[in-house]
Amino acid sequence: MTYHRIAALVIRHLYLYRRSLPRMMEIVYWPFLDLVVWGFITVYLATFQGQMPAVVTFLLGALILWDVLFRSQQGIAISFLEEIWARNLMNLFASPLTPSEFLAATMVMSLFKVTAVSIVMSVCAWLFYGYNVFMIGLWLMPFIVNLVLTGWIIGVLTTSLIMRFGQEAEVLAWSMVFLFQPISCVFYPMAVLPAWLKGVAWINPAAHVFEGMRGLLTSHAAPVASLGLATGLNLLYLGAVIIWFHHTFNVCKDRGSLVRVGE
């Protein structure tokens, strides 16, 4: 793993964002719109504060944390798509760049994106709704780290599928993460799921993060068990998808499809 090669790819993407309005919209405009819509729903629900005391406090928090996962996944998948759209994969993989370095660079880009989106959403939530995301306290950091890891897992999986099946699979970069949303229990507790789906949700690390957040906000319970489970599952899956990515990379090289991904 060589630092300068990872930095080269990160700089390549930062050049891109510097002058691209549509790409900046991805960081500012869409998260802002999400926040406005959900913010007003929260304001409306606040009028029933007596009946649903916890709803108001966690709905905006859940939305911001879901966006962390979503942007983290997109940081990986869209960075790969950018190389396909630019027909740049051949330049990259005919250089000393390794697949691991490529992945590391997309992960760094993902962190940039998550940081930018989190700042935008936290500031807007505070300005428009007086919502302070830091009311979660220091537990916020392990929540965010785990959601970033889950985003990376979905992002690397998506990237592998696009690499394997070509540009026609690029829609997965936007849609794949929503397959995980119902079982991430972002806006509702795991308890409301039917028994069979509960089992599926239990093996999804993001579900434990959101369960932990709700427990913390409603009963001030330290989310140690939830975070332990989320971290364990995240590390297991991240290792597995990275191995899968390398396997797919080698399969594509063998089939000669690596240089034709964008065609």
Next chain:
Amino acid sequence: MSSAVVEVRNLTKRFGEFTAVDGISFDIRRGEILGLLGPNGAGKTTTFQMMLGLVTPTSGSIHMFGLDLQTHRGAILQQVNFSSTYISMPYSLTVEENLTVIGRLYGLSDIASRIDDMVKKLEMEEWRHKLTRKLSSGQMTRLTLAKALLTEPKVLFLDEPTASLDPDIAHKIRAILLEERRASGLSILYTSHNMREMETMSDRIIFLQRGKIVAEGTAQDIVARFGQADLEEVFLKLAREQ
């Protein structure tokens, strides 16, 4: 000890039932320009891609600088680069930004001055700050050549490097390549459909047909062996047999 910087032995690539490259062997010596000729579908591109580590051979071996490409990919590719009319570079970056990224990717020192030199050498000053998407095809060809030469490779793979260039620039590019070869001992694997260019540029030529080497030697040797008037006649004869 062989003076070859590139040694290809029994290189084969099969895609299912189709054999794209069929047991070819050749060397490229230090400072040599080896022309790779063949009609479309003869296996030139697959050979290039295997030598750049983009496609895994079915069997055979590729050694460069005495190292096996399978096991020393990074060390080899650090000293190799390529240019092709058929590749692109990120459109939303300027020419200079693209070259900067390449410089960083290969860990070059003093990237800015190397870019200055390259921009001057390839007469790119006027459009170095232009977005890549706004370049003409000839300018794009020069940019991909600049990215290939920027890293000061010891082995260069060139796929039709002068296609889409006007004769004046094409002549200058050939002169630059010959000067690089003279100054640094650069070895080049070269393809072109311009037979006159192949004759003047290549020290030796290998002719591929259906994935196999069917002729190898200097342009004059090949022309004489096939009893034709020139290389173009040889090309037409072999291509029509395919």
